[in-house]
Amino acid sequence: MLRLSKLTDYAVVVLVRLDTGLEVQTSPGIAASIGIPEPTVAKVLKSLSSAGLVTSQRGARGGYRLARVLEDIPVGEVIAAMDGPIALAACVDGSVTECESRSLCPVRGRWDPVNDAIQSALSGISLADMREAAIPAVFRVPHSAVLEPSDVSR
Amino acid sequence: MLRLSKLTDYAVVVLVRLDTGLEVQTSPGIAASIGIPEPTVAKVLKSLSSAGLVTSQRGARGGYRLARVLEDIPVGEVIAAMDGPIALAACVDGSVTECESRSLCPVRGRWDPVNDAIQSALSGISLADMREAAIPAVFRVPHSAVLEPSDVSR
DNA sequence: CCAATCAGGACTGCGATGGTCCGGTTATGA
DNA sequence: TCATAACCGGACCATCGCAGTCCTGATTGG
Ligand code: FES
Ligand code: FES
Numbered sequence: 001m002l003r004l005s006k007l008t009d010y011a012v013v014v015l016v017r018l019d020t021g022l023e024v025q026t027s028p029g030i031a032a033s034i035g036i037p038e039p040t041v042a043k044v045l046k047s048l049s050s051a052g053l054v055t056s057q058r059g060a061r062g063g064y065r066l067a068r069v070l071e072d073i074p075v076g077e078v079i080a081a082m083d084g085p086i087a088l089a090a091c092v093d094g095s096v097t098e099c100e101s102r103s104l105c106p107v108r109g110r111w112d113p114v115n116d117a118i119q120s121a122l123s124g125i126s127l128a129d130m131r132e133a134a135i136p137a138v139f140r141v142p143h144s145a146v147l148e149p150s151d152v153s154r
Numbered sequence: 155m156l157r158l159s160k161l162t163d164y165a166v167v168v169l170v171r172l173d174t175g176l177e178v179q180t181s182p183g184i185a186a187s188i189g190i191p192e193p194t195v196a197k198v199l200k201s202l203s204s205a206g207l208v209t210s211q212r213g214a215r216g217g218y219r220l221a222r223v224l225e226d227i228p229v230g231e232v233i234a235a236m237d238g239p240i241a242l243a244a245c246v247d248g249s250v251t252e253c254e255s256r257s258l259c260p261v262r263g264r265w266d267p268v269n270d271a272i273q274s275a276l277s278g279i280s281l282a283d284m285r286e287a288a289i290p291a292v293f294r295v296p297h298s299a300v301l302e303p304s305d306v307s308r
Numbered sequence: 309c310c311a312a313t314c315a316g317g318a319c320t321g322c323g324a325t326g327g328t329c330c331g332g333t334t335a336t337g338a
Numbered sequence: 339t340c341a342t343a344a345c346c347g348g349a350c351c352a353t354c355g356c357a358g359t360c361c362t363g364a365t366t367g368g
Contacts, residue, residue: 002156002233002240007358026312028313037358040359042314043357046314046315050315050316056314057313058314058315058365058366059313060310060311061312061313061366061367062314062366062367063313075268083156086156111163113284114279117279118156118272120275121271121274121275124271125267129267130264130267130268159324160325160326161326180345181344191327193329194327194328196346197326197327197328200347203345204346211335211345212344212345213333213335213345214337214343214344215336215337215344216335216336309368310367311366311368312365312367313365313366313367314366315363316361316362316363317363318359318360319358320357320358320359322355323355323356323357324353324354324355326351326353326354327350327351327353328349329349329350330348330349331346331347331348332345332347332348333344333346335342335344336341336342
């Protein structure tokens with residue numbers, strides 16, 4: 001299903017929500033504003049913080065703030081922060097899974113090109129793009145048609 | 155981790171292995187040649203068969219055969235056959251997950267562009283590409299040096 | 309000193325995945 | 339005709355990762 005984890009979905013929501021003019025926002029505040037349980041939001045924010053996507057301010061009147069503007073955060077980086085490095089198959093890089101029959105295996109570790117393709121696809125879309133997309137289409141200027149509608153089908 | 159299921163990995167191995175001049179190959183035979191337990195290979199082949207990627211011949215001297223040449227099988231199709239349709243987030247298309255706070259959610263169902271990007275990246279790589287990469291460099295005529303031998307190692 | 313907030317774990321329940329197995333059906337060929 | 343080889347379509351169970359919660363510190367502001 002190529003499904004990414006729910007936490008990653010939350011992370012995008014949280015990051016987009018953080019993009020306001022406010023100085024810092026607290027974890028309970030964000031949780032309330034997007035309707036996700038507070039402990040879960042806190043967990044997401046902690047992960048994002050250690051990944052360097054948000055900066056934190058401890059103590060009373062503390063909170064979180066975006067480390068960069070949304071335009072500079074590719075969605076692939078968010079996924080990597082939440083789900084770990086993107087590695088489709090077991091035999092890509094330093095994964096410890098031995099793949100016992102490596103000598104017989106006709107594809108060996110050759111998911112790499114696929115991996116790279118996804119990687120670059122994910123690097124080309126920023127969180128700002130996802131935020132923009134959420135705005136009803138009438139409000140958007142069609143600045144760039146990056147994707148062909150033709151092969152979007154199937 | 156964006157990890158795809160192990161069964162999908164096997165599927166690619168099996169499909170590439172099916173690409174020989176032989177008429178049909180049996181499930182036990184394939185299992186033996188790639189060193190994966192037979193029942194598992196059988197399961198994979200059944201899925202591939204119902205997805206129309208391989209054709210089957212029942213009865214004694216039966217077996218499986220590729221429905222198309224490897225060049226015409228994009229890797230995305232294999233993934234879809236094994237793991238179901240590619241849908242990154244919960245709120246993409248007709249998934250039943252309600253996403254209760256949809257009115258508040260700042261990204262709404264907007265994983266769609268990301269989804270499409272991955273989709274098209276996965277459609278651009280065929281199984282033939284993966285097979286080529288797997289053959290040891292010495293055996294390949296350098297008709298096209300698509301891959302550096304350096305990173306074949308690992 | 310006290311309150312608010314983040315940090316970093318441990319912990320648990322659930323669901324999907326992987327792997328196996330079994331009874332049934334179809335085709336070959338002796 | 340009959341035995342055999344292979345696929346078909348399930349059911350079945352163990353395991354593992356994920357989602358979600360909670361608890362104990364550390365840090366800052368009032
Ligand atoms: S699946 Fe790991 S080496 Fe082939
Ligand atoms: S996460 Fe589903 S609508 Fe926002």
